[in-house]
Amino acid sequence: MTDSNVLDNADRRDFLGKATAALGVAGAATACWPFISSMNPSSDTLEKATTEVDLGGIAVGQSQTVSWGGKPVFVVHRTPEQVAAMKNSQGGKDPQADAERAKNPEWLVVVGVCTHMGCIPSRTEEGWLCPCHGSVYDNSGRIMHGPAPLNLPVPPVKFVSADKIIIGEA
Numbered sequence: 001m002t003d004s005n006v007l008d009n010a011d012r013r014d015f016l017g018k019a020t021a022a023l024g025v026a027g028a029a030t031a032c033w034p035f036i037s038s039m040n041p042s043s044d045t046l047e048k049a050t051t052e053v054d055l056g057g058i059a060v061g062q063s064q065t066v067s068w069g070g071k072p073v074f075v076v077h078r079t080p081e082q083v084a085a086m087k088n089s090q091g092g093k094d095p096q097a098d099a100e101r102a103k104n105p106e107w108l109v110v111v112g113v114c115t116h117m118g119c120i121p122s123r124t125e126e127g128w129l130c131p132c133h134g135s136v137y138d139n140s141g142r143i144m145h146g147p148a149p150l151n152l153p154v155p156p157v158k159f160v161s162a163d164k165i166i167i168g169e170a
């Protein structure tokens, strides 16, 4: 084996490594697409979907994420301080009264899909932060900062008892 063959082999290995890495990235992007796409079920699916949630397991100040028609929905048991703060604010660039968003002020139920490009926001003490491009939502799910244009959507919610709701029924 000559020196040039050794170099050729090293170049080949380098090329194969880069090609494999590129395929890996493309594969990951392809794998993500059905997941992201699945976060947007047809309106038909959502119209038929209902999700029952036991509120008894969600302590004051806690939040639970449930699935409704394939979408994540945040169910938040708000503290009295959070309720008072939200009552006194109209939100940011998509103004809306908290009373229009939370039928029962103690409970906020919002679809957990960022209105910018569909990422799932992370819970913070002040509301949510979308990790993709930094959109900030308050404890009423209203957009306060960042590129997202609209508030987190409020799904139809029926309070069937003190500790049970049905998402998807009004």
Ligand code: FES
Pocket: 114, 115, 116, 117, 118, 119, 130, 131, 132, 133, 134, 135, 146, 147, 148
């Ligand atoms: S997808 Fe949430 S800020 Fe861009």
